[in-house]
Amino acid sequence: MPMRWTLRPKPNNTAITNLSKALNVDEIIASLLVQRGVDTFDQAKQFFRPSLKDLHDPFLMKDMDIAVSRVEKAISDEENIMVYGDYDVDGTTSVALMSSYLETITPQVATYIPDRYAEGYGVSYKGIDYASDNDISLIIALDCGIKAIEKVAYAKSKGIDFIICDHHRPGDTIPDAAAVLDPKREDCDYPYKELCGCGVGFKLIQAIASKRGESVDDVLIYLDLVATAIGADIVPITGENRVLAYFGLKVINQHPRTGFKAMLSQVKRNTLTITDLVFMLAPRINAAGRMKHGLHAVNLLKEENIELALQYASEIETYNSDRKDADKSITEEALEQIIQNSEEDRFTTVVYDENWHKGVIGIVASRLTETYYRPTLVFTKSGSKLAASARSVKGFDVYNALNECSEYIEQFGGHKYAAGLTLKEEQYEPFKKKFEEVVSRTIDKRLLTPEIMIDTKLELDQITPKFFRILKQFAPFGPGNMAPVFMTENVKDTGFGKCVGVDEKHLKCKMQKGGLAIGAIGFNLGSKFNLISENQNVKVAYNIDENEWNGTVSLQLKLKDII
Known part of the structure; x- marks a missing residue:
């Protein structure tokens, strides 16, 4: 699926310069901090050195x-x-x-x-x-x-x-x-x-x-x-x-x-x-x-x-293995249902089978969202009612969308990106129609293409052990403080790139620019092999990671996309 690259606006230069001097770090690090709302020495101290005293009463x-x-x-x-x-x-x-x-x-x-x-x-x-x-x-x-x-x-x-x-x-x-x-x-x-x-x-x-x-x-x-x-x-x-x-x-x-x-x-x-x-x-x-x-x-x-x-x-390992099997087979059935019903071009994905395992429909909803990238509901039978798990795409509030369909819903609850609901079986089709109508009317169409949010441009010679040591202290990562994503332009593979893993789904290569080369791994980017194999300049989006091999630790690019 094609990705939409968005480069974050560069923060105020004065704020970056002041923070860079106050912390004695380079301006790339200062810029990443300011993007996260950290623009003073005291805020940086709180960010890098969390304290139990920072917990609220x-x-x-x-x-x-x-x-x-x-x-x-x-x-x-x-x-x-x-x-x-x-x-x-x-x-x-x-x-x-x-x-x-x-x-x-x-x-x-x-x-x-x-x-x-x-x-x-x-x-x-x-x-x-x-x-x-x-x-x-x-x-x-x-x-x-x-x-x-x-x-x-x-x-x-x-x-x-x-x-x-x-x-x-x-x-x-x-x-x-x-x-x-x-x-x-x-x-x-x-x-x-x-x-x-x-x-x-x-x-x-x-x-x-x-x-x-x-x-x-x-x-x-x-x-x-x-x-x-x-x-x-x-x-x-x-x-x-x-x-x-x-x-x-x-x-x-x-x-x-x-x-x-x-x-x-x-x-x-x-x-x-x-x-x-x-x-x-x-x-x-x-x-x-x-x-x-x-x-x-x-x-x-x-x-x-x-x-x-x-x-x-x-025992729990056994349950988890059973869960994986159910998740895999139901996802395959759901994808088949979407194709059979010619629903690939809708704004929503809504599927139902009375025999699907209720315990994994949330995972299946996430899988379908990864495939078609649109607000998704997976229904199954639960007693005399139908139960569903909802998942959304970044930027779209599925909870609010469900609220607009409440005339058809028995009960629902959840968050912006994940929710659950139950309804009567006879309400399934009218609900499905209304949900599609609400989403098609309210969603910004750009949200239907997955976005890579890039923090800043970077050159390969700026990726040093010291830079990475500071970067590691940005953790723990997660929503609101994602691992920084960088972009480097005009790089090319050294010529030894290859597809690896089951079904050769992943890409392993070495990116070079200006006499410098650094190893890279791209999970689920095997389809991009043709791009790098022709010795042409490409643009890469990535996190910086460590790779341990035979007792040696080295920095590597964890590729998110190549264009």
Whole structure:
């Protein structure tokens, strides 16, 4: 698929020059910092040296004082507490975090993850009935609950209080819970709005700990779970999330919990990054809820016995393998359906098969978005209803688009780029038609071509070990702070470029200019081999990376595109 290259506007020259002098770094580094909103010495210090002191006071969050008081009452009155969370990575890490912490204070803690198939997303009546049957009087709901108006009222009628820790957009009404923690509440003045569900849960345990005379250092060990959720939930790695992710990665790399050790026992990595969490840990944690039950993931994340953890990890590895098989076959069927129905030229992709596995339709939606690059919905049968996962393209708010189709939808929730919904089977065709109409009317057509956002032009002689050492300190990378992308013009291959990997999908070459040459790898760029094989000048977009081969580490270009 052709890519659209966009060169970011160069920031103000004076700001770059001043920052370059203040930090004693070259102007390319200063320019990258200014692009990220870092234009003073103090801001740069905060960016390069995140500190726990940069975390906000949790009591700035609306209802935090009420939530802490209600938890303290439950503990002092020896009430049974249920920690309830969604079945994805954000939800299961949240449940592991909250229950682990509360268990250090009280033994009266139960955990509950809804069954993806029997109960669906979010707070369920079955979960509330379970709480009622087991004399549970307080439910702490994490990564869900902000729209559970009727269910919270139902719980209240049974004498059960709710504390909601969510980060999704609220509806017009806030549930009548004991406390509702959600930085996206319009009446919440919390300074940072982009926490994930596990992040909101962490703020609650930080607040409880402070009331108990403990400091943030005493709850630092839980940040490995928060960092994993930040990566998996694709929230911005800016502000407070950057601090949480930075220290969470330190915990994972220096003192990994037993469950992480077990999952990573076959992986040979010196230092894990956010990218590793997203592509190695997150799919395995997710696989439990997709293929079996999310509680399997919670049990693994909390397990302290290495033998048991290895056993759990082995089971989850099987679920992940099954997930891969289902994902592959359903993606193939969905692509075939699009071709058969001659729908390649639509503004949206909407597909349905009643036999598709509900646990992988979100992954399939992502795969289809990669193929056709347009807002995508994958439906399957779920009881008497149809359930779907939605994925979007960069720059287009699929949540708002779904809101415009709400007349056909039973319920929906999510974010700008990912959402879930259910509807009645007879509403599928009218919904599909309306969704296409809404997207075709509202989307900027340029968004239907994937964009490579290039930070700045660079020459090969500027890629030095010192330059890369500083660049590495820009991590952790993610939305809001992506790994810098560079562009170099008029380069050519040294003549030894080749296609590598399964089906020769990848490109390995060496780019040269002005007597300098540097190795390069282009994943899924095998189709560009003809461009470099004819000894002609090309333009490359890339990240800078390290390549380790036979014990030798060298810098390389990680190619994103060639034109």
